[in-house]
Amino acid sequence: MNENNLYLLLDVISRNGSVKILTRNGIDFNEIAIQTNNAISEGLVINSDKRIVLTDKGVEVLKHLALKYKKTNKDEWIERHLKSQIRKIDKNSIFLPRQNELTF
DSSP states (O other): OOHHHHHHHHHHHHHTOOTHHHHHTTOOHHHHHHHHHHHHHTTSEEEETTEEEEOHHHHHHHHHHHHHHOOOOGGGTSOOOGGGOOOOOOTTOOOOOOGGGOOO
16 A cells, blocks of 8 residues: 555544545555554554554554645545536526426
């Protein structure tokens, strides 16, 4: 696993977040499980009480990787959903939606 994916994995574990961000980066669930086991064997995380938490070493590695890989540009925080975009209409045009498309 490259450093960016390791950063994402440790960040998800530290926040007790969802692994969806890892799957969006092209990592399948099998690879997530393998890398989690690797992180446990390297002493970065521990499996205790039905939770996976970072060790002190894992926190230090996360801080080090955050300097390099944390997204500070706000435009990168939310992925664009191109499917929902509509084309621009002229400001002098009047848009009348179909009656069955209106929801209130």
